[in-house]
Amino acid sequence: MSIRTRLTGRLQTLAATIGSRGWRARVAMVLAVIGPGFITANVDNDAGGVFTYSQAGAQFGYTRLWTMIPITLALVVVQEMASRMGAVTGKGLSDLIREEFGFRLTFIVMVALVVTNFGNIVAEFAGIASSLELFGISKYVVVPTSAVIVWLLVVRGTYNSIEKIFLTASAFYICYIIAGFLAHPDWRAAAFATVTRPEAARIRNYGYLMMVIALVGTTIAPWMQFYLQASVVEKGVGPQQYRASRWDVVLGCIFTDIVAWFIIVSCAATLYANGRHDISSAADAAQALRPLAGENAYLLFAAGLFNASLFAASILPISTAYAVCEGLGFESGLDKRFDEAPVFYWLYTLLIVLGAAVLLIPKLPLVHVSVLSQVANGIVLPLVLVFMLLLTNDRELMGEFVNSRRYNVIAWATVIATIALTLGLIVAQLTGR
Numbered sequence: 001m002s003i004r005t006r007l008t009g010r011l012q013t014l015a016a017t018i019g020s021r022g023w024r025a026r027v028a029m030v031l032a033v034i035g036p037g038f039i040t041a042n043v044d045n046d047a048g049g050v051f052t053y054s055q056a057g058a059q060f061g062y063t064r065l066w067t068m069i070p071i072t073l074a075l076v077v078v079q080e081m082a083s084r085m086g087a088v089t090g091k092g093l094s095d096l097i098r099e100e101f102g103f104r105l106t107f108i109v110m111v112a113l114v115v116t117n118f119g120n121i122v123a124e125f126a127g128i129a130s131s132l133e134l135f136g137i138s139k140y141v142v143v144p145t146s147a148v149i150v151w152l153l154v155v156r157g158t159y160n161s162i163e164k165i166f167l168t169a170s171a172f173y174i175c176y177i178i179a180g181f182l183a184h185p186d187w188r189a190a191a192f193a194t195v196t197r198p199e200a201a202r203i204r205n206y207g208y209l210m211m212v213i214a215l216v217g218t219t220i221a222p223w224m225q226f227y228l229q230a231s232v233v234e235k236g237v238g239p240q241q242y243r244a245s246r247w248d249v250v251l252g253c254i255f256t257d258i259v260a261w262f263i264i265v266s267c268a269a270t271l272y273a274n275g276r277h278d279i280s281s282a283a284d285a286a287q288a289l290r291p292l293a294g295e296n297a298y299l300l301f302a303a304g305l306f307n308a309s310l311f312a313a314s315i316l317p318i319s320t321a322y323a324v325c326e327g328l329g330f331e332s333g334l335d336k337r338f339d340e341a342p343v344f345y346w347l348y349t350l351l352i353v354l355g356a357a358v359l360l361i362p363k364l365p366l367v368h369v370s371v372l373s374q375v376a377n378g379i380v381l382p383l384v385l386v387f388m389l390l391l392t393n394d395r396e397l398m399g400e401f402v403n404s405r406r407y408n409v410i411a412w413a414t415v416i417a418t419i420a421l422t423l424g425l426i427v428a429q430l431t432g433r
Helices: 003-016 023-033 036-043 047-089 093-101 103-133 139-156 159-171 174-182 187-194 206-219 222-235 242-270 282-293 295-328 342-359 366-392 395-401 405-431
Strands: none
Touching: 036 047, 036 159, 036 222, 036 242, 036 295, 047 093, 047 103, 047 187, 047 206, 047 222, 047 242, 047 282, 047 295, 047 366, 047 395, 047 405, 093 103, 093 222, 093 295, 093 366, 103 139, 103 222, 103 282, 103 295, 103 342, 103 366, 139 159, 139 295, 139 342, 159 222, 159 295, 174 242, 174 282, 174 295, 187 242, 206 242, 206 366, 206 405, 222 295, 222 366, 242 282, 282 295, 295 342, 366 395, 366 405
16 A cells, blocks of 8 residues: 555545544644655755854844745745645656656756755765764764765665654754753844844845855755655645645744744854854854853754754755656655665765765865855755746646745745845955945
8 A cells, every 4th residue: 555545544534533623633634744844944954054044143143134034935935835746746846847848957957956965965964074073073983974874764764764753853953942042142133133124235245145145045945845845745645635734834944944043043142242253164153152152052052063964964865866866767765675766776875975075075165165055055946946836837737726826926036036136146246345
């Protein structure tokens, strides 16, 4: 019996009890499909993301917090579209791009995605290494060991077992919320900055624009849409269960950006307030917090970084393997054995091995790798979103589940804003602002 059949039967049984049990039955139905949306959103707070948020707080204080509200709204809409496409069509995003737009365009998207994701994978291993180097463990021990653990987790596991581990890892992000409270920020100033945009002249600054693009790129990354849609398909969520699974997406997006908000706040309240504007990594941010926010905040930040990095080092290669195999027509899936989906698992293996190997290169400029990988996400994102918008507005493909006008407005605004930010960054760089 397939996963989709089992899930459908379980949800039909739950639905039959809603009339007699009310809200409890509705909660049970949501819990039955929770996983893909919550995991995808939370893994986006990876090593590169934690560093980007930390740097935003350290360099600009609370003034970047205003971006979190529009970014969260855009994230919910984009993730919901990917999840809905998976549930309605039963196909992954790259599979649909190939079918609807042809192999050539699909190949271009896959190349851009692999290059961008590889930079992110290196950044994840950098996060693993730097988090445990805080406790005196060499990266030449930590990185190979972690690469083997990540590889075994996926190759030896099943979708259900891996999903449970990833959901547990998602819960550990609460470390950053606690660390934010321990930093004793100015709550009034943080709240005001969240709902107030700074003056236009400051936004046009090259450094400010680059950081805004990095924030967009790290919060709404291209790989997320491919992983989420493939996970929804593999979990077996269909049109009948989608309304329940939508809460999985919404709650995951809200939680992940609350965590991001607290990371910015904690660094703004400590590093920025004490003149520590330059940090070279997320681990550097944790170390800098030690004398300013206390030992507990330091330990929580370091532990959160290790969890986030190891978590993402598992997900990103999976996402890349999903996208490439779907786009090129190869078998893929965590419930398949190595011999049933050899290209999927070999690509996954290659990404882990190369990502770990690059990280072990002496004097590698990790700070540039981390930030540039997030900026690359922001540049590639519009291309992916355009394909998603065209697909989710195709009535022949989506039927009654096509985008509403409100969704189209927000999604197209995200595309236009991302392109405008990228062009603004180029202009600011050329003019030397």
